[in-house]
Amino acid sequence: xxxxxxxxxxxxxxxxxxxxxxxxxxxxxxxxxxxxxxxxxxxxxxxxxxxxxxxxxxxxxxxxxxxxxxxxxxxxxxxxxxxxxxxxxxxxxxxxxxxxxxxxxxxxxxxxxxxxxxxxxxxxxxxxxxxxxxxxxxxxxxxxxxxxxxxxxxxxxxxxxxxxxxxxxxxxxxxxxxxxxxxxxxxxxxxxxxxxxxxxxxxxxxxxxxxxxxxxxxxxxxxxxxxxxxxxxxxxxxxxxxxxxxxxxxxxxxxxxxxxxxxxxxxxxxx
Amino acid sequence: xxxxxxxxxxxxxxxxxxxxxxxxxxxxxxxxxxxxxxxxxxxxxxxxxxxxxxxxxxxxxxxxxxxxxxxxxxxxxxxxxxxxxxxxxxxxxxxxxxxxxxxxxxxxxxxxxxxxxxxxxxxxxxxxxxxxxxxxxxxxxxxxxxxxxxxxxxxxxxxxxxxxxxxxxxxxxxxxxxxxxxxxxxxxxxxxxxxxxxxxxxxxxxxxxxxxxxxxxxxxxxxxxxxxxxxxxxxxxxxxxxxxxxxxxxxxxxxxxxxxxxxxxxxxxxxxxxxxxxxxxxxxxxxxxxxxxxxxxxxxxxxxxxxxxxxxxxxxxxxxxxxxxxxxxxxxxxxxxxxxxxxxxxxxxxxxxxxxxxxxxxxxxxxxxxxxxxxxxxxxxxxxxxxxxxxxxxxxxxxxxxxxxxxxxxxxxxxxxx
Numbered sequence: 001x002x003x004x005x006x007x008x009x010x011x012x013x014x015x016x017x018x019x020x021x022x023x024x025x026x027x028x029x030x031x032x033x034x035x036x037x038x039x040x041x042x043x044x045x046x047x048x049x050x051x052x053x054x055x056x057x058x059x060x061x062x063x064x065x066x067x068x069x070x071x072x073x074x075x076x077x078x079x080x081x082x083x084x085x086x087x088x089x090x091x092x093x094x095x096x097x098x099x100x101x102x103x104x105x106x107x108x109x110x111x112x113x114x115x116x117x118x119x120x121x122x123x124x125x126x127x128x129x130x131x132x133x134x135x136x137x138x139x140x141x142x143x144x145x146x147x148x149x150x151x152x153x154x155x156x157x158x159x160x161x162x163x164x165x166x167x168x169x170x171x172x173x174x175x176x177x178x179x180x181x182x183x184x185x186x187x188x189x190x191x192x193x194x195x196x197x198x199x200x201x202x203x204x205x206x207x208x209x210x211x212x213x214x215x216x217x218x219x220x221x222x223x224x225x226x227x228x229x230x231x232x233x234x235x236x237x238x239x240x241x242x243x244x245x246x247x248x249x250x251x252x253x254x255x256x257x258x259x260x261x262x263x264x265x266x267x268x269x270x271x
Numbered sequence: 272x273x274x275x276x277x278x279x280x281x282x283x284x285x286x287x288x289x290x291x292x293x294x295x296x297x298x299x300x301x302x303x304x305x306x307x308x309x310x311x312x313x314x315x316x317x318x319x320x321x322x323x324x325x326x327x328x329x330x331x332x333x334x335x336x337x338x339x340x341x342x343x344x345x346x347x348x349x350x351x352x353x354x355x356x357x358x359x360x361x362x363x364x365x366x367x368x369x370x371x372x373x374x375x376x377x378x379x380x381x382x383x384x385x386x387x388x389x390x391x392x393x394x395x396x397x398x399x400x401x402x403x404x405x406x407x408x409x410x411x412x413x414x415x416x417x418x419x420x421x422x423x424x425x426x427x428x429x430x431x432x433x434x435x436x437x438x439x440x441x442x443x444x445x446x447x448x449x450x451x452x453x454x455x456x457x458x459x460x461x462x463x464x465x466x467x468x469x470x471x472x473x474x475x476x477x478x479x480x481x482x483x484x485x486x487x488x489x490x491x492x493x494x495x496x497x498x499x500x501x502x503x504x505x506x507x508x509x510x511x512x513x514x515x516x517x518x519x520x521x522x523x524x525x526x527x528x529x530x531x532x533x534x535x536x537x538x539x540x541x542x543x544x545x546x547x548x549x550x551x552x553x554x555x556x557x558x559x560x561x562x563x564x565x566x567x568x569x570x571x572x573x574x575x576x577x578x579x580x581x582x583x584x585x586x587x588x589x590x591x592x593x594x595x596x597x598x599x600x601x602x603x604x605x606x607x608x609x610x611x612x613x614x615x616x617x618x619x620x621x622x623x624x625x626x627x628x629x630x631x632x633x634x635x636x637x638x639x640x641x642x643x644x645x646x647x648x649x650x651x652x653x654x655x656x657x658x659x660x661x662x663x664x665x666x667x668x669x670x671x672x673x674x675x676x677x678x679x680x681x682x683x684x685x686x687x688x689x
Contacts, residue, residue: 060622068624068652093652094688097299104488112488112532119413121384125490127536132575137623237622255374259483259490260427264370264377268341271295 034157037169037188038150044193046147047084048222049248052076053269056243058138063236069093070136073270075252082107085257086146089270096136100262105146116262123262132180138239139209139230141180152177153184163187164196164212181209192216192223208234219246295337300689303329307409307682310660313453320451324680325408326355331365344370356451366418376426382418385436387481387494389528389539391615392632393584395564396494396526396543398479399436400501402445407452407675409661409682417445430485438477441469443519444501447675455674457602458505463514469499489531494543496524506557520558521548536571553590556597561589576619582632584611603669610636624649628659632672639665639672657684 058070071092077085086103090096098118105111113126130142153173160169168187175182181200189196194216200209215227224246231238256266307325315321329352337344348366353359368381388397405414421438447454469475477498484491503517526543542565550558563586570580588594591607598604613632620627626647633640645659660681665673 062622068622068649093649094299094301095649095655095686097688110532110535119411120416121386125530125537125539127571127578129535129572129575133572134575134623137619253374255427255429258427258430258432258485260425260432264379266341267295267337267344271337271341 034155034171035150037157037171037193038155038173040193041171041186041188041195042147042150044223045195045225047078048224049220050078051248051250051252053245053247053250053252054243055245056241058136058140059240059242060138061238061240068137070096070138075256075269077252077254077257079254084146085254087252087257087261087266087269089265091270098265100265102257102259102262103142103146104257108149108151111142111146114259114262121263123259129178131178138241139232139237140239140241143180144211144230148179149177152179158185160190161187166191166196168196189216194223194225206234208232214240217246220248222248294339295335297335298332299335300330300332301686302689303327303331303411303684303686305329305410305682305684307661307680309678309680311677311679313677315453316449318450319453320356323356324451324678325410325682328353328355342371342373346370364418372425375428376424378425379423382420383423384416384418385421385423385479386416387479387492388526389530389541389568390566390584391568391580391582391613392630393566393582393611393613395541395566396481396496396524396528398496398498398501398522398524400442400444403447404445404451407447407661407678409659409680409684411657411684411686417442431483433482434480436477436479438479438498440471441475441477441499441519443468443499443503446502453675453677455603455669457669458507458512458515461507461512461515464505464517465514466503466517467519469519489529492528494524494526494528496522498522500547500559504557504559520550522546522559523548526564533569534571536569539566539568541566553588553593554597556594556599556602560591560594563587563589576623578615578617580613580615580617582611582613584613585609603667606636608636609671610634634671637665637670637673638667639663639670641672641675653689654685654687657686658682 052075054074056072056074060068060070069092073089073091075087079085084105086105088101090099100116102114103111110130113128114123115126116123128142133142134140135142135145152175154176156172158170158172160167162168166189168189171186171188173184173186182203183201185199186195187197194213195211196213198211199207202208210231210233212229213225214229215225216223217226224243226243226246227240229238229240252269255261256269305325305327306323309322309324329350332349334347335344346366346368350363350365352361352363354361364382366382366384368379368383370377370379372378385399386397388395399419400417401415402417419436419438419442420440421436423434423436425432425434479496479498480494482493499519500522504520505515505517508514508516523546524543525546526541528539528541530537530539545562545564547559547561549555550560553560566582566584568580568582570578572578586609588605588607611632611634613630616629618627619625628645630643631640642662643659645657647655647657649655658681662679663672663675665676667673668676
């Protein structure tokens with residue numbers, strides 16, 4: 001009996017590091033179907049960790065080579081049943097410096113958004129269409145930043161192939177609800193469940209945007225897209241987004257996502 | 272001399288503080304050129320800046336400090352500008368405050384801009400000082416508000432917040448002045464004028480409070496304030512007047528607001544009661560009667576980068592009978608109800624670097640209107656240009672917008688941010 005207990009303990013100690021914990025458990029299971037793949041992508045791409053802090057630098061480049069920089073700090077916190085909160089503080093450019101942006105994201109309905117304009121000391125609730133609205137003038141929409149409900153599309157598994165050096169599933173998504181695309185084809189890395197490339201087709205079936213995950217890094221054991229690009233192949237305009245100082249599970253308090261901190265940005269988090 | 276000392280102090284701090292123990296400091300700001308031209312061809316009185324309403328070069332320095340743990344901070348926003356019309360250089364400390372506090376309670380002490388309420392250029396529960404001269408002469412919108420020398424104390428728990436703003440010394444609105452603007456003056460022949468401002472007694476201290484909460488997807492707030500009207504009341508000194516005495520009558524306000532999602536947009540409701548403490552019976556013709564004010568607004572995005580916002584606003588005068596009974600002969604008569612409707616259309620183009628704006632506000636009861644089209648282009652991340660017009664129209668020369676008819680004109684702003 002005693003020997004058995006010792007053996008069991010020994011076995012547990014050996015096996016423990018291999019056991020997935022918490023939300024990662026989902027990621028470690030073998031997929032059953034395309035909706036399962038999509039759910040895992042959603043988890044790996046938009047929901048990793050209980051919270052996230054990152055410095056985000058977006059470079060908008062026009063077809064003519066003209067560039068604009070958007071430099072911001074992003075805080076994200078996961079709530080209950082798929083809800084999320086985002087807090088964004090703008091460092092650059094000068095005309096938006098000190099501006100803050102709060103998004104309360106709910107599954108299956110439009111998000112709530114507030115903007116704080118420091119020069120006017122004014123908090124304004126803003127109405128925006130999630131699906132098509134560009135985020136700060138970039139090639140990314142609000143949905144690209146905070147995610148789109150998987151139920152808004154019909155997904156089909158189109159096969160598997162190697163893409164950008166990764167073994168990938170090919171998932172095609174047909175928009176069933178309002179979207180900026182009618183069809184999206186995504187290459188999903190089987191190892192990390194992150195999209196390494198996406199193609200967006202418009203209503204005429206023409207390719208208009210291409211997303212690429214240019215750099216994927218391990219951050220606290222979580223695969224993270226640290227450099228990504230969205231290129232509009234019709235206009236030649238593109239946006240490159242670099243995440244630096246990424247940290248998960250840093251303990252961002254729930255109260256940060258409130259009007260108070262829009263007006264008084266939490267210095268501890270945005271420095 | 273004082274201003275040079277102030278500039279020196281701020282710069283001294285800016286350079287000294289980064290070297291102190293890990294405090295974070297940053298200096299930013301902008302250089303700006305701003306001009307406005309009257310386009311009505313009006314015959315101006317000799318003392319008035321006529322065709323050129325504004326000509327100004329301005330530098331703003333913004334210094335921000337933050338303690339290493341982020342629990343305390345400070346901000347100073349200092350404007351140095353040259354007014355080409357008066358040919359004078361000036362210093363304006365727009366804001367200077369210290370933030371202290373923790374999770375539950377915090378305070379902001381010093382000169383600060385406070386903005387409450389839901390209206391777009393329509394103010395009900397926002398009783399904080401406004402610079403109407405800047406607004407009417409084509410300055411950037413942020414100059415409509417200026418800082419109060421105040422202490423703001425807030426207490427917060429969950430999604431509920433309570434804030435009190437204590438302003439020990441009254442700051443009046445910057446009202447239109449005859450050296451820059453045409454406006455309605457009921458007694459133009461009385462040129463001997465004095466102004467009496469509220470004192471510095473505790474009884475003259477202004478208080479404003481706001482209690483707000485987020486309930487599900489809705490935001491509710493209630494507001495209360497004790498203070499003075501921002502615009503003065505002119506009282507003739509005797510029956511056959513020789514002098515006009517301006518004072519700031521007492522005003523208490525009580526109000527509430529509600530905001531939330533409606534279909535694909537956002538609706539806003541706000542209401543307030545203006546309790547005119549120095550004229551409760553409504554029989555003093557020089558002091559504003561008590562009023563009820565309300566606002567209903569809706570904004571939505573019919574298309575990417577296009578936003579439409581509608582507002583309907585009303586003002587209902589209490590004791591209109593007493594007002595009619597006591598109104599001196601020859602003064603224009605105001606209706607009991609003033610209604611205003613507005614529409615703002617904002618279109619962003621070229622990856623949100625080009626902003627086209629049209630704001631139209633009209634009153635069917637006053638039969639007057641204000642139209643403000645503008646275009647702003649961010650040439651680079653540092654440099655933006657804006658041009659637009661302020662057009663005032665009214666069937667009568669004494670109504671809210673009608674009185675400014677001869678100030679209609681165009682403005683230009685060029686700002687380099689650093």
